[in-house]
Amino acid sequence: MKVALWLSLMLVVLVAAGSIIWRFLAREDEPVPDARSVRMEVFNGCGIPRVGRAVAEELQMRGYDVYTSGNAPKHHRRTTVLDLRDPHCRNAGKVARSLKVQHRVWGMRIGRPAVPDSGVAIDSSRFVEVRLVVGDDFRRFFPKAVPLH
Secondary structure: OHHHHHHHHHHHHHHHHHHHHHHHHOOOOOOOOOOOOOEEEEEEOOOOOOHHHHHHHHHHHHOOEEEEEEEOOOOOOOOEEEEOOOOOOHHHHHHHHHOOEEEEEOOEEEEEEEOOEEEEOOOOOOOOOEEEEEOOOHHHHOOOOOOOO
16 A cells, blocks of 8 residues: 555656656747848947947848948837838837747746837838837847947
8 A cells, every 4th residue: 555655656756747847848949930031220229339230240140131220319228129111010020029038047948038129110211121229138139249349
């Protein structure tokens, strides 16, 4: 009787441990939307000189179609992706999801993923579909961007 109880308890513990390991380690990353076909421009809204250009260069190294960079008219605390063509924000949402970052410890995802804000700012006079406004939190999304002085 004691042996059966002990074996049952061990089986439950092994199944629970296997379930936890499977949940955190065996799961592959979810597919990233392909935002590389979207034409974009990058504006520096964080106030640090040359960050917009550094972020644009990092995005180009990742394969994004960046046409220009410049300065935003006002300061932005958060990095934001604005859709200049689609009132339903599909292009900006696709780019924002592709820039998503997840903090990991020992291969396990910790916390919620960080995704840039997205919004709509229709401007039919622009050639590009999306404007990325770099905010104060740019290092979270672009850790390799180094503004050269």
